[in-house]
Amino acid sequence: MRSRELVICGLNAVRSRFETASSTVKRLFFTLPIAPEIGDLCRWMAKERLVYRCVEPEELERISGSIHHGGVVVVVQPPEIRSPRLDEVRQWASSGLPLLILDRVSNVHNLGAIIRTAAFFGVTKLIIPDHPQAALPTEATYRVAEGGLDHVEVFCVDHLPGFLRAIRPYYFIVGAATRGGSPTKGRNQERPYAIVLGNEELGLDRDVMSACHELTTIPGSGFVESLNVSVTAAILLWELIRSPERPDTPRFPNGPISAR
Structure with missing residues (x-):
């Protein structure tokens, strides 16, 4: 990878x-x-x-x-995409870090838009499955993300339903369903959220849905079937996470800082 x-x-x-x-x-x-x-x-x-x-x-x-x-x-030099260890996930949860999880989002431009949204809201951990339908970050993803990939770490898991079941004790998992879910109920104060977004055409896999604590559906007019997955990401992150604003920091006050 x-x-x-x-x-x-x-x-x-x-x-x-x-x-x-x-x-x-x-x-x-x-x-x-x-x-x-x-x-x-x-x-x-x-x-x-x-x-x-x-x-x-x-x-x-x-x-x-x-x-x-x-x-x-x-x-x-591109980053290496690796699998997260369970002890890492427990540490993220204990630190209150939310997760954004993608179930076979296949369009690299959608992936870039989602990552840009995640960075905007301060969500720094993104999980994707090792699946033929799942997009990996490409040059187009970086372009659409507008720098977001430098603030969002991407991880890959072999079996997404199994990963979700493993993190259930530490995260409250909300799956975005095109239909049949409940409106969001506000923030869960006991555990941080893990928000799961499905494939653009197929939605969430059945096994992925069964591993979620809750399914949510964003109500609409019915004129179109669903929102673009990146727009869904923005709405749910705003509704459930709303990370605190970070103070502005000057960009390159004395030129770029070398990490070499």
């Missing part, structure tokens, strides 16, 4: 990577119009003796594999 290199596109995502994990940076490429906006990044690359280069838009499209590169890309 690990590739040798990953390409991150777009100014927000690129800056986020320099700010949070500069030790993973390998190469930086950009077009002439955006050069004045990344002088600090170029100075840091020069200081670290890493490759950075101004290129034509066509070459940047080739490097990034996308026309949606935003004028700047950074090539980085």
Whole structure:
């Protein structure tokens, strides 16, 4: 589940990577119009003796594999996606950390939007299953997440229903159902929440549903069957978690901080 290199596109995502994990940076490429906006990044690359280069838009499209590169890309060492240990999960729960769990969400853009939402609400642990239908983070995911993947750690489990049953003593598990669930009942004060979102077309697997403590359905007009899964994530995180606002911190007050 690990590739040798990953390409991150777009100014927000690129800056986020320099700010949070500069030790993973390998190469930086950009077009002439955006050069004045990344002088600090170029100075840091020069200081670290890493490759950075101004290129034509066509070459940047080739490097990034996308026309949606935003004028700047950074090539980085990708994170390893591993399985969480049960003792880790217990520690997360005792610290009050919520979990966001995806049951075979298959679209990499939806995955990116969900991760962006999770980062916005301060949810830093995301669980996905090792399943052919489940999307893994790609360059498109990083682009859509707008830097969110530098704040959200992604884990992968072999058997999602079994994982949910194992964490039931520590988390109150709420599954998002297209129909048949109850409206959210507010916050559970005894245990942190684990929110489970299903596949875009198929919803939650039956075994996954049976492992949840509660199923919830967001009421709507009925004009369309359901919300996009990333919108569902935003509503449920707002309703059930609403992490406290974090104080603003300046980005690159003296240039990016090196972790090398």
